[in-house]
Amino acid sequence: MRRFGLLETVSTKLVVLTVSLILVGVPFAFIGVLRSGLVDLQTLTSFVDASFKAVALLVGAVWTLNRLYTTRADTPQLRVDADITCVPSSRFGDATSEQSLLIYRLDIVNTGKTLIEPFEQFVEIQAVTPTPGSVMYTGLSRWPLQGTHPGGPIEPGSWSAINNAISIPVTVQAVRVFINVVLGNKDGWTWHKTFDISS
Secondary structure, eight states, rough: OOHHHHHHHTTTTTTHHHHHHHHHHHHHHHHHHHHHSOOOOGGGHHHHHHHHHHHHHHHHHHHHHHHHHOOOTTTEEEEEEEEEEEEEEGGOOOOOEEEEEEEEEEEEEOOOSSSSSOOEEEEEEEEHHHHTEEEEEEEEEEEEESOOOOEEBBOOOOEEEEEEEEEEEOOEEEEEEEEEEEETTTTTEEEEEEEEOOO
């Protein structure tokens, strides 16, 4: 949806001023019409009725725009629920192995009120290692290996899941999970979080 900058500013940052101008401006506009002689005092009842209706309509329109721009109910709203588990090599009966098993499930949840159209996505897993005065990120896995993976539409309150397992060096104690989602309108959405898997 195209966002009109002026309407957004007037109905959010300047909402109090806008409503005040409507409440004062509309009656004055009608008084100006009455004083111009275009109508007489017998139409005063109609004038008052029209004033109240006009004020109510304009204030209602400003409030609707305020809610639209404030809550962004018309835009995609996503959340990621992540479940990360590291299974040590000793669990597989080989304590000398240099590889552990990282199991992850990522749920991309539609928390908004609109349907998420079919989208594209990819996931990167990186090892996080401290270095003197910095942190080093080393790629462990990318899904898919190249490009993106198509995801189907997500209804409000529903989710799309990514479930996978990868082999990682036993020395890895923390991982960073990065998700990139490209929505149908080509808008990008990313999520990332670092997990402690040392235990």
